[in-house]
Amino acid sequence: MSSLGVPPSGARGLILVTGGLGFIGSHTVVELQNEGYEVIVVDNLSNSSTEVLNGIERITGKKPIFENIDLREKAAVQNFFATHTDISGVIHFAASKAVGESVENPLLYYENNISALIYVLQELTKLPAANFIFSSSCTVYGQAEKMPITENAPIQTAMSPYGNTKQIGEEIITDTSKVSALNAILLRYFNPIGAHESAEIGELPLGVPQNLVPFITQTAMGLRQELSVYGNDYPTSDGTAVRDYIHVVDLAKAHVIAMQRLLNKKNTDSVETFNLGTGKGSSVLEVIQSFEKVSGQKLNYKIVGRREGDITEAYANTDKANSILGWKTQSSLEEALASAWKWEKKIRNK
Template sequence: MKIVVTGGLGFIGSHTVVELQNEGYEVVIVDNLSNSSEDVLKGIVAITGKQPIFEKLDLREKAAVQNFFQKHTDISGVIHFAASKAVGESVENPLLYYENNISALVYLLQELQQKPEAHFIFSSSCTVYGQAEKMPITEDASIQTAMSPYGNTKQIGEEIITDVAKVSNINAILLRYFNPIGAHPSAEIGELPIGIPQNLVPFITQTGFGLRNELSVYGDNYPTPDGTCIRDYIHVVDLAKAHVVALQRLLNKKNSDKIEIFNLGTGTGSSVLEVINTFEKVSGKKLPYKIVDRREGDITSAYANTDKANNVLGWKAKSTLEDGLASAWKWEQKIRS
């Protein structure tokens, strides 16, 4: 079966390509290389021994998307990662996020709805919950006003997919991730941000390696035990495996509704300072950091109730925070050597 993975050279996308190929799927990667590198293909091949098909394509170009689907008529499913994903950047440049994250989704769905049957996995986010009223967060939690344009694009994306599914043969699973971290245990692929990292863990590993002078901790006056924000950090390989399980659920027609939603996390919240301390433990490095002002768009706390993913989807995160940070550190050391 041929599966399209948009954003397949990115962090989560590349790890999902590996898991798909390990399960015997033929993968077509679509990526515009705006925040990734073609070199990632070498890592995928090194791990799996298989070369995925790669199409350099900007999904914001409607004609290019149409041409792609005319070329690849035998597609069994689409896993859609391609999107801009930094909360802070989205606050500073909202139109970039609305164009990139919404237009690409619309053009993909326009092609899929013409098919007699289509299976679609959407890379969503726990940001759709805003600052949830109760922890841990269940899939039934009310959708709060988004705290950032990035979060809003994920809310809008979910609404678009739901509306289209009602009037087409598209079946979709919306996967709401918490905070992906880590790297493949082989250290052949991992998180490779271009420029200054927007996410905590690559900033930590770069600081640990000496590429950054110190880590900025955005606020220590949140209503949490140590004053820093709490998040649910999930190993990227666990996350990738969930996409394969979700895809198989659709392909085997095990889904109970045309749209299903699952939280993907560990169920455990860790504060920024806890992550720093854990990194120091697994790496043996002392991490210089300073407390700075809060960052606009950040919420206080978010960690998942994973009962639905565990019991209905049949998936469970297996790796610990230590595992994720150790693999991220191994990856950082490899790419800098």
């Protein structure tokens, strides 16, 4: 028997994973398949590649069903759901996700992150089983007044269009649940990093990385000349911004547990919310130092001005996920960084 238990009989229909070839999505597909679920992946390949399917197959021994669909195309979403009426649950990752880019191109973010969500929910709520996991974010809290952040922290005015799309997304799901049979879990993650221990899948952003760790690994590999550290005048221990960095495999496992909760009808509300993080904050300089320690590489970095949309600090109170979901992170910051470095070396054939 698997670590999470065999999926219950009657709950073996398809699990749809939108954006399932992306960073978090692909790791979640692996964990779902490891637990015996049938998975269908929808992705438009805007920030991913079909090569990820091969990585998933090498890890699990099974390639998920894949359809190349842009969820912004309403007719395509309708056709997909008309063909796949046996879907038991949806894990929705498909979205643009970079804070800085969202400030520069807000309309792209509103179209991609909101329209796709609406079209999926419109079709899902027509099915007998409307179980939905939403990939939300700690950005909904803005700059929280207290650390660590609990699920009861006030939702602040968003600091970026990206953060705003997550707030709006949560509101859309909550409103929909009031007038339909939708059951949803909102997972607010902090900062996912790392790669699968096999180094068969990991974070591979197209173009210049928007997130810290792939920029670190690409700089260490010599693909980037230097790493920019955005601001050293924050009111933190070393002046750099503090985040809660969680290993992507730990994060992926939480999605499987959350889906199982919905399939087994263990949820106590039609919409439940959980923070997913380690409960520990690390500054940008601490992450750099940890990476240098595990990799043996000296990083070339420089301090530059703050980036618009960035907050000072954010780290999670994970008591609710620990107690109700029975989920806890297993990997340390150093283990996560070591896995990211292993992945970077593998894809560059070093």
